[in-house]
Amino acid sequence: MRESFLSLPLGNPCLPSQYHSLQSSPSISVSISEPHSYDSQDDMRAAGYYSSSGVRPNGAPTLESPRIEITAYGQFPEDEVEESNLPVAKRVNSIVTLTLPSGDGYRDPTCLSPASSVSSRSGLSDASSYESSFSYNYDNSPQNSPWQSPSVSPKGSTLALPGDGCASGGSPRHSPSTSPRTSVTDDTWIGQRGSRPNSPCGAKRKYSFNGSGATQKHFPYSPNHSPGPSPQTSPRLSITEETWLPNTNQYTNSAILAAINALTTDGVADLGEGIPMKARKTSVEHNPTVSLKVEPGGEELSPRELCQDEHPANRLPLKKEGYCGGFLDVPQHPYSWSKPKQYVSPSLPALDWQLPSSSGPYSLQIEVQPKSHHRAHYETEGSRGAVKALAGGHPVVQLHGYVESEPLTLQLFIGTADDRLLRPHAFYQVHRITGKTVSTPSHEALHNNTKVLEIPLLPENNMRAIIDCAGILKLRNSDIELRKGETDIGRKNTRVRMVFRVHINQATGRTVSLQVASNPIECSQRSAQELPLVDKQSLETSPAAGGERMLLDGHNFQHDSKVVFVEKAQDGHHLWETEAKIERDASKPNSLLVEIPPYRNQRLSTPVHVNFYVCNGKRKRSQYQRFTYVPASVPTIKTEPRDDYDAPLVCTGSGLALHPKPFYPPQVVTPMMPSELRSCVGPFPVNQQRLPAKPSSSPNASPKLHDLSPPPFSKCLPPGPALPQSPVPHVSIIQEAPGRYQPSGLYPPSSCSSSPTSQPSTPTDASFSPAHCLTPAQPGSTSPGAQQHTKVAERGGSSPPTLAVSIKQEPQELDQMYLDDGEEVSVVTQNDGF
């Protein structure tokens, strides 16, 4: 049973001090503050992602615009938001009051579910975990994230209401079938889940049994959750909303405002946000986030349990599971955690900040990359296991250069893998895996609606962790898209990256934050089976004359696969495109032997960066891969080394370097400031810049779209350039103990500014402002633009009008989407410019 979730505003109690306040009611206060400090960063993040929108209204001002919207104040974006939606008072009370008895609750859950859902199962598990877990309170979050609940609930809810299932939801949605989404509010909730499900109610599905039937199946889930019958009951449900509310309270003021709206909405309805549906949903969803599970007993979390996340906002409930999971050994257990936690400072950089992978003596590296494909599981499914490594086993992450005796906490969350700056993925959440097969202890925490898995990094293990405890949960697109601030589209947005972070406290009182992102991971069943994917290319460069053969290693290559080389202008316009010859006889499902086509201009004085992709048909393209034509005199370079290219970047860590593949655009890089830097800066930049083409990068993306997009780079922040490589180190964010980040230096505030805007800061974050800026690096960074956009657009953006507009269109192809993003970028730029 899950039980109810309580909302936890807090999230992670762990950090007492800091967070506490939050928890208590912190939120509110927090929020307030945020505004001030608000660095954009945090907010941005928070906002961005989550709900933000609601928030914005409030404080945003500062940030302003664009991004701000998103932000809500609270860091807890989602939660907040949602919460916010609720009026504060209400919330609290509401909690009580609100409780949506069943229906809503459920729905909310749904909403939540999305996010939450994530957990949902997890949640379940969580719970268990918690239990097992022990120690830490972290969050107790009840399920962790509210999210979970949602999921469950949704269905459950539905179930519950058999008849209406939906009904319960009452809401409109109910008609589940109908268009769930439409009605955002309730429906949404309900509906959402339902959405497909809708069917549930009406649904087509056969499953249904009894009348209500439809849902029943859901139960299954619920089963997990609560089998419960009472649909309503399902813990989740209750939890959700109610929970949320309460929690919410804690959250930010802005949130409150939002909440109010939301609440008012009603719970209704919409308040004003104008964004009815989404908003509500959002709110709802958010709420979920917030909520914690209580029931279970202990699980609930005490506030303390909540983990402390950095941002208050972030802190949401966590799951705690114990280490248990694995057996293991692990010395690590609880204790270790605790220590680590210490490190965590309240003001940790928002998850969407770009951080370097190395700084000074420290270097966070992914020793073993995850496989390029990992089918994520839905809340309605059972876990599909932990992400594995290409060669078997699991990804491995290690912090080099750390000689202290204190253990640290390695954070892991699921980030985006598009062309934009790295940020938490709205449609995927990390899922904690426990069991006999798991040797690494971990526990979940929520940061602004983003689940973060915290794993101990122990000196005795050489600060090396085997990531066998992380799965990936897919949230329903309909649930996420309904969120107020969410502008991203889930459709075809199925690539993610595992993002690892570590925060190192230094004697000086500062905290060095490092981040590394893995190679992209395709998470959809279909994409994994059908889309061609290039894991490795034997050549990175070639003389303009071409003619050399390049071996591509990857997946899903077909006899009729084509390899297309493309050159795009920064603005996305196609400058050149040609199909390379493939030696069919030498090609296999996992490899293609390609003859490098001659470049359009045989007289090169400088290297020219182009892209190529493998195409299995109109809509089945791999991501863009980088390739460089060099003047005849320049020797070609073999790919593997990739580092070459990326090297600098690499440092940063994210796997960029490695990525043989696709470039991700900046994003890949993103992890680190570097990326940005890159973009802006010299060497890489160049490449990257070209890469920009990437936008199109998405191979898939239709060129056309790309074209539209403005050149990302242009936007690069000015500053960036200067820093070029060193960047990394500098990039790293250092925050003072107090919690605020200071830029290590490099980044000019200016850039920050942009970022801020773009991102919504979270309340907590606020504190950082300046420093964050750094992080934000993104902002400026070339990609930045994109990133910003991203955020803006995606998250929340309030963004600039422009962005706002753009919003979720389906990308014909993801790439395109991203490309579109590019557009956003442009917009962003504007924003930046204000």
Next chain:
DNA sequence: GACCTGGAAGTAAAC
């Protein structure tokens, strides 16, 4: 019996 998986049916959204 729980957890993983792979495969695929059913549904909704995009063309």
Next chain:
DNA sequence: ATGTTTACTTCCAGG
């Protein structure tokens, strides 16, 4: 407005 295709979710079943 309708039919087709594509992508997303939910189920099912086997290991």
